[in-house]
Amino acid sequence: MQNSSISTGRKLYIRLMKGLCCLSAAITCGVALFLIGYVLVKGVPNVTWELVSTKLSYLDGTIGILPDILNTVYIIIATLLIVLPLGVGAAIYLTEYARNKRLVAVIEYAAETLSGIPSIIFGLVGMLLFANTFGSCLLAGALTLVIMNLPTVMRTAQESLKTVPQSYREGAFGLGAGKWRVVRTVVLPGCVDGVVTGCILSAGRILGESAALLFTAGVAHTLNDFFSGLGSPGATLTVALYLYAREPRPGAAEASFAIAAILMALTLVINLAAALAGRYFKKRSAL
């Protein structure tokens, strides 16, 4: 490149490798673009007001996905409500309280193991633990997802707790505050950004989850409010997509594409939110 004295073989190698790198990046982008384009083009025309505002009716032979949308919202809310205190609490223990290094290593190893377990295994254990004891319902699905998302929330909260300057804690201790008071008034407000990021990441994961929910949350398409919904079985958007994709009845394929388009749009929104939150908090912590 810089000089012409390098041999032809080396020049060829450089050209080839550079070309392959660009090609690989182009393939990655191309696949992403194709997926977005294909799903939106096939799906958006099928997203009608009737589809998103009614429920499945075998009598009229119409498909509506309002129950599935609501179930997804319910299960995200329920999971986050349970996983946040658990995950943030665990992170606080690890960064503020833990003295025993070996215990910290054990907890972190457990979190890593948990984040590597495939969702079908979570689904199976969730079925044994929750669905077989109190029936398959959204709550059983949410509890399964709590176990699944615990490492994510814990990790992000931990990262942001580490950014709270040690001097803040020392200052509070120097004024005579007890440990709990320091945690509550100094440390916790500092990890808001980690909690928000953790929430966004978990919401994205819950939105896309299907294997863990199939045998825990059930496959019903009934319309419920939040509390009765938690106690009764219900399919989320992803599960509904899976069910409709295999159903031969008229309109099912269109419905599954419509759901895919909605899921794709929500994925875009969540990615954008995660990027914006990351940028916002970085700017704030730089001040």
Next chain:
Amino acid sequence: MQKQQRLAETIIHGVFLLLGLVTVGCVLLITVYLVLSGIPAIRQIGLVDFLLGDTWESTAAEPSFGILPFILTSVYGTAGAILFGVPVGFLAAVYLAKLAPPRVKAVVESAVSLLAGIPSVVYGLVGMLVLVPGIRRLFHVPDGASLLSAIVVLAIMILPSIIKVSVTALEAVPSEYEDASLALGATSIETYFRVSAPAAKSGIAAAVVLGVGRAIGEAMAVMMVSGNVPNMPSLFQSVRFLTTAVASEMAYSSGLQRQALFSIALVLYLFILLINAALNFFLKRDKER
């Protein structure tokens, strides 16, 4: 007053300790449940017959429960996905970490995180309607739902994890290494492939292992494109993976069949634990260095 406060502090410490131990409890719970529910069927069928038997006829009058087809399918499928996914992922990571101008890098990175965020059922749906008919037409086979389509879908699905972890590893290479190589007269591309990549090899190995874990654990997308028949694996035949074997029969299974499904899950779990151990090994080696 002070005594009371100390008591309160101790209680709060205890509460946080409990919250910290929830994760450990979950892992133990999952392990114990899988072992307890997986062992009975293996005992009844016999370990060798179960692992090495090559026919799975769970609903036949004289059922046979051999999961060798599933194990081999999972291994072949994962290997195939790695074969396609790792070169593309690694080269794209080199492009992102070293070659790309900042603006292009931001665009490609958002495409990568989008790929990571797309739900697996959407991959399954697109695979089912584009890839499966495409393979049928391209290779003139009676049914496109095959190991090959599962491999292609898995290769795409593991791309984001491979790219992200490799980029992190490549960016962590000390710039002195690269400067020294450049000063010795190597061109920038030669430096990236002969100095930076070997220096980041632990991180790249971790990326590959992570990809293996993702591929072997994927259920829904694979279920929608692989045809789901318990054949011995072959590229153009309909096959069933360890994950899909569990998922496809769970809804209607009972008795020994159901227990055998739990045993399959146990086998899958052991695979995952092995992969996690390998991942930890590579990541730790990276940190120590």
